[in-house]
Amino acid sequence: MITDTDSATYDEVIAVAQQEAARLRPSQPDLPTQEQLEPYLGKMWAIDRPLIDAVRRHLDEWGVRSQLRSYEGHIEWVAVRAAYAADLECQARGILDTQVRDAIVQRAWRLGLLHDVQAWRGWGPDHSIEGMKAARQILQDVGITDPYLEDQVMLHDKLGVTPRNDPAFDVPYFATFAADHLNWGLEWEEDKWRSLAEKGIPVAKGIRNYGHIVELRDDPNLQQTVWGRDVVVPWVDFGIKVAQHVEQTFSV
Numbered sequence: 001m002i003t004d005t006d007s008a009t010y011d012e013v014i015a016v017a018q019q020e021a022a023r024l025r026p027s028q029p030d031l032p033t034q035e036q037l038e039p040y041l042g043k044m045w046a047i048d049r050p051l052i053d054a055v056r057r058h059l060d061e062w063g064v065r066s067q068l069r070s071y072e073g074h075i076e077w078v079a080v081r082a083a084y085a086a087d088l089e090c091q092a093r094g095i096l097d098t099q100v101r102d103a104i105v106q107r108a109w110r111l112g113l114l115h116d117v118q119a120w121r122g123w124g125p126d127h128s129i130e131g132m133k134a135a136r137q138i139l140q141d142v143g144i145t146d147p148y149l150e151d152q153v154m155l156h157d158k159l160g161v162t163p164r165n166d167p168a169f170d171v172p173y174f175a176t177f178a179a180d181h182l183n184w185g186l187e188w189e190e191d192k193w194r195s196l197a198e199k200g201i202p203v204a205k206g207i208r209n210y211g212h213i214v215e216l217r218d219d220p221n222l223q224q225t226v227w228g229r230d231v232v233v234p235w236v237d238f239g240i241k242v243a244q245h246v247e248q249t250f251s252v
Contacts, residue, residue: 016246040083040109048113059071062118075113079112079179081112082109082178083105084179086172086176090167110144131154135150156176178228178232
């Protein structure tokens, strides 16, 4: 099916995107299974239930940008995968001290829980700056003191962050960045197109709206962890290839 953008619909775009995604998927690296993620989810709920509850209350009060950024739709999804990626990175870096490793993994899921608490503000700097302030208040409310989390929330969407040569900062931050931005590749199969449709963006404009994921793929942030390099970069590239295929199909 090839059509021009004057008459194309997003349903037609999604059909083309899903077909291309199905063709590309067999060559992609494996994503973590639910069985692999379950231990991190269990620990997070067992150890940090007060933080989870506080984040959920905050989101209920302030709202979310969309259901794709809700607690169930995004926050927990990122937090658990951030913990998983941080644990893999600890293994890769030879961080064997159980106490140190557990603290790094916990900071990763905490950053995942907090990173989008002000996402309702959109993609601008207020999202991160106000998110940092909200995270500070939430942490105070639940009695958590952490030297890094506020700064990490403020930086969570920033490209080109320089590693600090401190695993306590670098591993949780870059693991969470990778987990959060994995969606930037996956969403081009369907969710991104539906979001563009809901915003009323014409197909002719929407099919060219992927330059930001090219910038992400080439950014050094995703090179700072093994999981970022080996898994997330290929999946971001997957999203680029799907988007490019859609653009080529409908630009006639």
